[in-house]
Amino acid sequence: MAEGKTVLDIKDLRTCFHTEKGDVRAVDGVSLSISEGTTLGVVGESGCGKTVLALSVMRLIPIPPGEILSGEILLEGVDLLRLNREEMRKVRGKSISMIFQEPMTSLNPVITVGAQIAEIVRLHEGKSNKEALEYAIEMLNMVGIDHPKKRIRDYPHQMSGGMRQRIMIAMALACKPRLMIADEPTTALDVTVQAQILELMEDLKKRINTSILFITHDLGVIAHFAQTVAIMYAGKIVEQAASDSFFASPLHPYSLGLIEAVPVVTKEWDREKRLRTIPGMVPDMSKPIKGCAFQDRCGYVMPICREQEPELIEKRMGHWVRCWKWA
Amino acid sequence: MGPLLEMGMIKEKDMLLEIRGLKKYFHSRGLQYWKQEGLIRAVDDVSMDIRPGETLGLVGESGCGKSTLAKLIMGLETPTAGEILFEGENIAGYSRDAWRAFRDKVQIIFQDPYASLNPRRTAGKTIGEPFFIRRKNLRKKEIDEHVTRLLALVGLSSDQAERYPHEFSGGQRQRIGIARAISVEPSLVIADEPVSALDVSIQAQILNLMKDLQDELHLTYLFISHNLGVIRHMSDRVIVMYLGRIVESGTNEAIFGDPRHPYTRLLLSAILDPHARKGKKATNGTGESKAMMQPDMCRFYPRCPIGGDLCLNKTPKLMQLTEDHAVACHFGIR
Numbered sequence: 001m002a003e004g005k006t007v008l009d010i011k012d013l014r015t016c017f018h019t020e021k022g023d024v025r026a027v028d029g030v031s032l033s034i035s036e037g038t039t040l041g042v043v044g045e046s047g048c049g050k051t052v053l054a055l056s057v058m059r060l061i062p063i064p065p066g067e068i069l070s071g072e073i074l075l076e077g078v079d080l081l082r083l084n085r086e087e088m089r090k091v092r093g094k095s096i097s098m099i100f101q102e103p104m105t106s107l108n109p110v111i112t113v114g115a116q117i118a119e120i121v122r123l124h125e126g127k128s129n130k131e132a133l134e135y136a137i138e139m140l141n142m143v144g145i146d147h148p149k150k151r152i153r154d155y156p157h158q159m160s161g162g163m164r165q166r167i168m169i170a171m172a173l174a175c176k177p178r179l180m181i182a183d184e185p186t187t188a189l190d191v192t193v194q195a196q197i198l199e200l201m202e203d204l205k206k207r208i209n210t211s212i213l214f215i216t217h218d219l220g221v222i223a224h225f226a227q228t229v230a231i232m233y234a235g236k237i238v239e240q241a242a243s244d245s246f247f248a249s250p251l252h253p254y255s256l257g258l259i260e261a262v263p264v265v266t267k268e269w270d271r272e273k274r275l276r277t278i279p280g281m282v283p284d285m286s287k288p289i290k291g292c293a294f295q296d297r298c299g300y301v302m303p304i305c306r307e308q309e310p311e312l313i314e315k316r317m318g319h320w321v322r323c324w325k326w327a
Numbered sequence: 328m329g330p331l332l333e334m335g336m337i338k339e340k341d342m343l344l345e346i347r348g349l350k351k352y353f354h355s356r357g358l359q360y361w362k363q364e365g366l367i368r369a370v371d372d373v374s375m376d377i378r379p380g381e382t383l384g385l386v387g388e389s390g391c392g393k394s395t396l397a398k399l400i401m402g403l404e405t406p407t408a409g410e411i412l413f414e415g416e417n418i419a420g421y422s423r424d425a426w427r428a429f430r431d432k433v434q435i436i437f438q439d440p441y442a443s444l445n446p447r448r449t450a451g452k453t454i455g456e457p458f459f460i461r462r463k464n465l466r467k468k469e470i471d472e473h474v475t476r477l478l479a480l481v482g483l484s485s486d487q488a489e490r491y492p493h494e495f496s497g498g499q500r501q502r503i504g505i506a507r508a509i510s511v512e513p514s515l516v517i518a519d520e521p522v523s524a525l526d527v528s529i530q531a532q533i534l535n536l537m538k539d540l541q542d543e544l545h546l547t548y549l550f551i552s553h554n555l556g557v558i559r560h561m562s563d564r565v566i567v568m569y570l571g572r573i574v575e576s577g578t579n580e581a582i583f584g585d586p587r588h589p590y591t592r593l594l595l596s597a598i599l600d601p602h603a604r605k606g607k608k609a610t611n612g613t614g615e616s617k618a619m620m621q622p623d624m625c626r627f628y629p630r631c632p633i634g635g636d637l638c639l640n641k642t643p644k645l646m647q648l649t650e651d652h653a654v655a656c657h658f659g660i661r
């Protein structure tokens with residue numbers, strides 16, 4: 001898509017969970033790439049497979065019941081799926097790091113935040129305890145926490161949600177990773193704090209020249225902070241484009257539905273106005289789907305949608321869509 | 328707003344709910360739990376009205392006291408000071424029987440449809456129980472009919488009455504929560520973040536359902552949310568709270584068209600709208616809200632871009648700008 005070096009290249013990734021009800025194909029043939037210094041937003045509703053995608057890249061899928069069936073995940077040319085456990089451990093936290101949705105539960109409650117940040121640089125960069133703690137202070141300063149010297153001795157419960165998320169970001173960026181995966185990093189935060197955290201991420205991204213894989217259900221966040229967008233539905237990418245192209249004219253009926261369903265602060269307000277909805281629910285992914293996975297919720301459904309699955313086609317320059325309407 | 332009010336069908340006096348000078352303080356304790364560390368003014372001198380048939384939106388960030396206010400109205404917390412009048416009567420003076428009648432008229436929908444339903448009770452039981460408690464000598468058939476009618480109202484089928492909560496999706500569970508709330512034909516429904524836990528496509532379905540039910544059953548909503556888009560869509564009038572106090576209140580048009588309080592403006596500037604991407608910097612705000620503060624300063628002062636010395640010494644009172652727009656700021660009036 002955008003020019004520049006490709007940092008992450010995912011090719012035809014398939015991740016599946018073996019359950020009692022059958023195999024759930026959570027990620028079903030996803031190909032994505034992220035250029036250096038850009039943000040790719042992966043958008044979808046709960047159960048669409050976006051978190052499994054992120055965990056697959058980190059190779060944190062619990063095996064069993066999970067299994068990465070096939071595909072390649074190339075981080076600057078190195079296929080992460082071919083690394084052994086020890087090599088992968090060196091990648092996690094160093095070249096790729098991850099921020100989770102819940103800053104409350106993803107920090108260790110019985111270790112001070114300073115020690116948690118220091119641990120990463122001690123392990124990955126072989127710094128001494130003293131150096132690592134000094135570096136932790138520097139990192140806290142960078143993520144905008146006041147009195148960092150005092151604050152490194154704090155425990156997570158002594159901090160607010162926004163500050164905890166700043167700590168998570170400090171930990172994620174401590175080793176200047178090539179890629180940061182952010183899984184719903186601001187969903188649990190207040191709107192004003194969300195805006196601060198997003199701006200901080202944007203600012204640090206530029207300073208460290210890292211790339212971000214941003215996973216969210218909030219199209220508003222993507223519209224303002226991502227250069228490229230991928231919409232995921234039932235384990236597959238249904239639309240993928242540069243943000244400009246996507247928001248100017250979204251193509252897939254699901255993307256349109258997602259945008260329309262968000263109640264916004266518009267100029268005019270009408271008491272009688274109803275929101276456009278996407279009827280129905282996501283399909284049961286443990287059962288095989290004949291045709292397009294979106295068929296039962298789609299307003300443009302055609303006979304062929306029930307027969308055959310559409311391919312991801314390049315409808316416009318760099319704007320890909322998986323829909324028979326555009327085929 | 329109240330279209331009824333405009334048409335002159337009801338008078339200003341016929342408020343469904345009036346709140347006067349309501350306060351709820353909590354004592355906060357640190358690690359030494361026997362020592363009192365400070366006072367949290369969760370709800371501090373709040374006065375407001377809810378008019379019959381309207382949707383009153385209550386917006387604010389976590390810790391602003393919106394859920395405490397909901398609990399006070401439900402009678403689940405005892406106020407430190409102030410009074411709540413429901414249909415003109417002070418709820419503090421209610422007898423046992425009056426409370427029981429009050430519970431029929433005021434119901435609540437909770438945020439988390441996963442946690443607010445009893446996992447070992449079928450949907451039908453959950454929905455039918457309030458109705459059963461209210462009118463003891465009912466036959467099973469009558470209750471079943473009632474449950475079927477309610478399920479149809481919220482868009483579920485009657486055979487789903489026999490299912491347990493874990494068999495439903497998040498959106499369906501919230502529909503059950505709504506059915507339970509309207510089961511006793513309440514006049515006021517408090518909706519505490521009813522769609523925050525739902526996906527956008529489901530959120531839109533639930534919001535539409537709530538609007539339909541309001542028209543059909545003449546419900547009054549107190550709609551609590553931190554999402555300004557949702558508040559804009561649902562509310563006739565809006566109240567903005569910050570750390571226990573109302574900072575701005577007015578009609579939907581007034582709050583969103585002509586916001587006067589710097590906090591309201593900050594909230595509006597923090598919205599990330601997928602429909603309007605260009606020419607927008609997310610926010611200029613800094614800081615986060617803190618619960619404990621000196622009582623006599625403006626609580627927004629530490630984050631305020633326009634505050635002055637006056638704000639440090641005097642808590643601004645809510646002042647009426649027009650008949651239906653009030654703001655509590657020393658400088659936000661112009």
